[in-house]
Amino acid sequence: xxxxxxxxxxxxNIFITTASACFLTNEYEVHVVNKLPSxxxxxxxxxxxxxxxxxxxxxxxDFHWKFCENVVSSTLYFCHLWWRNKQVAFNAFxxxxxxxxxxxxxEARSDGIYFSGDGPKSNVMKKVYDWQNR
Numbered sequence: 001x002x003x004x005x006x007x008x009x010x011x012x013n014i015f016i017t018t019a020s021a022c023f024l025t026n027e028y029e030v031h032v033v034n035k036l037p038s039x040x041x042x043x044x045x046x047x048x049x050x051x052x053x054x055x056x057x058x059x060x061x062d063f064h065w066k067f068c069e070n071v072v073s074s075t076l077y078f079c080h081l082w083w084r085n086k087q088v089a090f091n092a093f094x095x096x097x098x099x100x101x102x103x104x105x106x107e108a109r110s111d112g113i114y115f116s117g118d119g120p121k122s123n124v125m126k127k128v129y130d131w132q133n134r
Contacts, residue, residue, distance in 0.1 A: 022068035030092050030104045031064040031120065032079055041108055042082040045092060047075070069095055081108055086131035088113055 021027065034041040040056040043063055050067075057063060069075045073095040080089040090113065091097070093104055100117030105125075107114045113129040 024071055025069040026102070027066060027068050028093060028100070028102055028104060029064060029066045030077060030106075031062055032081075032092065032106045032108065033063075033120070034059055034061045035107045035109045036083055037110070039084065043079065044081075045077060045079040047077045050077075067093075079106075081113070082134070083108065083131070085134050087134050088129050088131050090129050 030045075032043060032045065034043075034057045036059060038059070040058050041061075042054060042056050044054040045052045045063070045065070047067075050065075052063075052065065055063075067075070067077070075093060075095045076091060077093040078089065079092045081087065092106065093100075098104060098117075101119070103117075103119035105116045105118075105120050107125060112127050112131055114125040115128045116125050118124070
């Protein structure tokens with residue numbers, strides 16, 4: 001009997017350590033890539049629970065993070081970007097509204113913010129936000 005209980009405990013432990021961290025929900029990865037020339041892009045992304053802070057990123061830098069969507073599907077991450085005399089703020093991920101598989105991919109370009117719900121290898125980048133003057 002002790003052997004069966006020990007095997008059961010080991011099996012559960014192995015399952016927990018090898019299973020995805022998102023057991024009941026989906027895991028997503030959001031990328032915000034700087035495709036701008038100098039000067040550096042200033043970026044701030046956050047959610048209600050997580051604030052990544054404000055930082056400056058050079059050309060081609062890929063700022064990204066992974067997360068598990070919450071159980072009640074109310075996950076929201078926003079980003080605020082500044083470049084030269086322009087800025088833009090947008091919801092980078094919003095449960096039930098953001099259409100992406102597991103990779104939400106944004107590019108900051110000189111004429112606006114582009115999005116692909118299939119990750120960076122997708123040929124279909126769609127302009128979704130315009131820069132606003134500060």
